[in-house]
């Protein structure tokens with residue numbers, strides 16, 4: 327059963343009753359709004375907690391009217407008419423006052439005289455005793471109010487703790503001495519603290535860095551240092567037990583949030599590396615072998631050969647696959663921005679910067695893989711900074727002096743000849759060696775002709791699905807043309823070609839010569855002898871054509887020429903001589 331307001335402060339009410347009785351030497355009785363005797367002195371002290379609803383007619387009247395009542399002749403007053411004690415009542419005088427809390431009457435205080443002496447004493451100054459009683463009623467009411475307030479605070483606090491426990495962010499409540507008074511589950515988890523950390527001192531200072539508008543704090547608990555970003559709020563409750571609340575997010579959560587927002591939906595596995603040529607098979611075997619190492623990888627290959635696909639495949643098969651893969655194209659971002667993209671900055675780092683600060687790709691990739699594409703295009707001054715980060719595995723955001731430890735695997739890629747760039751003083755030699763720990767060469771498509779057919783099939787499936795167009799296949803002749811082509815743009819060019827051909831395909835659903843891009847057909851025509859001339863060619867002409875076609879297929883680079891010479895069964899010096907001959911005859 328719900329207890330009344332006076333029951334909740336019964337001890338205090340009994341004390342008040344005793345004091346009144348002691349001071350004025352008259353018995354006191356205090357009842358609550360349910361007519362339960364809360365306190366009593368003299369003969370009433372034995373009947374505390376008794377239900378008085380069968381008697382107590384005067385109290386009922388006071389509770390109903392909210393007015394004080396003075397009965398000089400108990401038994402003769404009209405209020406006593408229905409009392410079962412009428413006629414045998416020992417009371418000589420009764421003075422009653424309501425106890426009021428706000429709008430509510432929560433009880434009644436009664437002064438009862440059993441002796442003529444007492445009655446005489448009261449009658450000498452009824453008004454004084456009346457005021458005295460009202461004053462005591464006010465004290466009791468103040469006590470009841472205090473109790474109600476503290477109950478309300480307890481309820482509020484309970485509710486607040488429930489909220490605190492259910493938020494995802496970490497919450498630490500500190501007292502005036504900086505000790506933990508409350509900690510929620512999320513904070514325990516993030517900081518790896520047990521719930522018995524209550525009472526532990528916390529040293530906390532803003533680092534003056536901020537990210538996305540939220541301050542970063544260095545927090546030390548039990549000799550462990552944490553860098554947390556969050557809001558530190560002062561509690562203005564006036565209670566020293568609750569001085570400050572720190573609501574925080576661990577950096578890793580902030581970063582993974584940003585990573586989730588920025589990551590590209592491009593799940594790549596080893597299966598996405600289409601191809602069955604010995605070169606591709608060797609490449610796949612190498613990737614699997616090096617996957618779990620942390621060493622830096624440098625992928626070299628012409629544009630469009632699939633360097634990014636290779637980098638993603640390494641990530642996918644590595645033990646970092648559930649951690650971020652963050653890519654940045656060093657050639658696509660202006661030099662001015664590249665530094666902040668890579669290293670991030672804190673608020674106020676430079677004019678024009680996002681006032682909330684920025685997390686750099688290095689930090690975003692922490693625990694995962696950072697893919698630095700087109701590394702050959704990185705400006706020299708950033709190469710120095712990159713080298714330092716790679717050596718020390720530590721980073722300082724622009725405008726900050728805070729060292730951040732990195733656990734990162736770096737994969738760099740380039741289609742440039744870095745050694746040539748070193749000679750031209752455009753690339754640092756020390757950085758080259760730091761990156762080139764595991765070199766991976768992705769051969770151009772013309773050197774892995776066996777990949778063309780599976781790639782064409784996979785691309786036909788991809789684009790026919792994308793365009794919702796039924797493609798039955800590609801005829802042998804057209805496939806032959808594709809296999810003979812030198813693919814200077816590599817797989818990217820092949821992909822564009824297949825996309826074009828599917829667009830051009832008629833209802834038959836076959837990719838034929840007619841679906842080839844015009845430029846493709848023109849280049850074919852240029853290399854096909856005019857009708858009727860072929861049979862009159864000299865052997866030398868045929869040799870020249872054959873050599874030119876080999877160089878076209880393997881590429882007009884040193885590597886390409888080496889491959890062409892090998893394929894033609896001649897030495898590289900002979901090839902160069904023949905090429906000079908061709909030049910001279912043209």
Ligand SMILES: Nc1ncnc2c1ncn2[C@@H]1O[C@H](COP(=O)(O)OP(=O)(O)OP(=O)(O)O)[C@@H](O)[C@H]1O
Nearest residue numbers: 598599600628629630631632633634635741817818
């Ligand atoms: N082995 C492969 N199997 C299937 N698709 C591939 C393969 N290699 C590359 N591709 C596709 O070819 C295109 C170019 O690949 P990617 O961007 O990885 O090349 P890249 O060498 O990084 O080029 P760049 O040097 O220009 O950045 C992409 O669409 C990619 O999906």
